[in-house]
Amino acid sequence: MSWNRKHLLDIESLSAPEILTVLDTATAFKAVGERAIKKVPALRGKTVVNLFIEPSTRTRTSFELAAVRLTADVVNFTAEASSLKKGETLRDTARNLESLNADIFVIRHSAAGAPHFLARFLNASVVNAGDGAHEHPTQALLDAFTIREKKGRIEGLKVTILGDILYSRVARSNIWALTKLGAHVTLGGPSTLVPRVFEKMGCRVTHNVEEAIADADIINLLRIQHERQRKTMFPGIGEYANLYGLNKTRLARTKPDALIMHPGPINRGVEIDSEIADSNRSVILEQVTNGLAVRMAVLFLVSGGKGPQEVAA
Ligand code: CP
Numbered sequence: 001m002s003w004n005r006k007h008l009l010d011i012e013s014l015s016a017p018e019i020l021t022v023l024d025t026a027t028a029f030k031a032v033g034e035r036a037i038k039k040v041p042a043l044r045g046k047t048v049v050n051l052f053i054e055p056s057t058r059t060r061t062s063f064e065l066a067a068v069r070l071t072a073d074v075v076n077f078t079a080e081a082s083s084l085k086k087g088e089t090l091r092d093t094a095r096n097l098e099s100l101n102a103d104i105f106v107i108r109h110s111a112a113g114a115p116h117f118l119a120r121f122l123n124a125s126v127v128n129a130g131d132g133a134h135e136h137p138t139q140a141l142l143d144a145f146t147i148r149e150k151k152g153r154i155e156g157l158k159v160t161i162l163g164d165i166l167y168s169r170v171a172r173s174n175i176w177a178l179t180k181l182g183a184h185v186t187l188g189g190p191s192t193l194v195p196r197v198f199e200k201m202g203c204r205v206t207h208n209v210e211e212a213i214a215d216a217d218i219i220n221l222l223r224i225q226h227e228r229q230r231k232t233m234f235p236g237i238g239e240y241a242n243l244y245g246l247n248k249t250r251l252a253r254t255k256p257d258a259l260i261m262h263p264g265p266i267n268r269g270v271e272i273d274s275e276i277a278d279s280n281r282s283v284i285l286e287q288v289t290n291g292l293a294v295r296m297a298v299l300f301l302v303s304g305g306k307g308p309q310e311v312a313a
Helices: 016-033 056-071 090-098 114-121 137-149 171-180 195-200 208-215 237-244 284-302
Strands: 047-052 075-080 103-107 125-131 159-163 185-189 205-207 220-221 259-261
Touching: 016 056, 016 114, 016 137, 016 171, 016 259, 016 284, 047 056, 047 090, 056 075, 056 137, 056 284, 075 195, 090 103, 090 114, 090 185, 090 208, 103 114, 114 125, 125 137, 125 284, 137 171, 137 220, 137 259, 137 284, 159 171, 159 208, 171 185, 171 195, 195 205
Parallel strands: 047 075, 047 103, 103 125, 159 185, 159 220, 185 205, 220 259
Antiparallel strands: none
16 A cells, blocks of 8 residues: 555544555664664655644654654744734744645644644645544554554553543544554443444443453543643542442452553553553553654655655665
8 A cells, every 4th residue: 555645634544554654654763773783865855844833742742753853944933932922824934834834733732623723724734632522643653553563553452441432532533543453342331432423433432341341452541631731530539440440359350461552641549550651551651652653654745755665675
């Protein structure tokens, strides 16, 4: 499969072969990252703008490092110190930055659809780094990459996503990616945060956490997205931790080789006990490491790369 898209806006519109092309290209870039000289000239002369209008640690930093490793010039736009604060629109902001010869915009925004909006009028490529509760495509790609790397396959695996599904862009992108690649996805958590409507996306929904994790090969935990919840969806954090958090008692009832994943940031003692987050069952920091290779692959592909065959061995 050869990549042929100018933008990466979501996972929903990608085919399984396109997703696998990103994963295979990321595998090639991960090998580059293990060499003494970790930089390649693939994006020499190109400019990447990190347009983050919402906070981020992992995504923004790894996109910046990915662009640097590809020898691109990088601009990190800081919303708080910009003319957005004086009332300039997102459209005008992006068009002004494009006038400075930006080739790729990596955008994170609290509004669902913001990347799709930019892609309508910019000549540059647009990469979605998280838009509201809609999608976070590179998170799903790095999660799929990590699962494939650790388990050797994705097809046929049982993946449980536990927690605040309703407000989670990570959940939506993961559901699209994993079901397209043939995994069986279970969603678990309180009924207020895991409505049955998600069954329409091909998932099993359960509100019994023990049932959700019992036969899982992968347990992906999500934090409570307070910033996107309009009102309290459960009585309190303590009750949530008791009823749905992954603790030692619950972990003992999972498959011994089930991987524990989390996109971060983690809320220790809420959705996951601190010891489990730091245990050898957890691949949370490996997910972060893999994010760099996946984001190198995405920047490479949207700027005209066709696939892993074009990454110098
Ligand atoms: N997983 C994730 O998107 O983390 P950041 O918000 O820190 O980028």
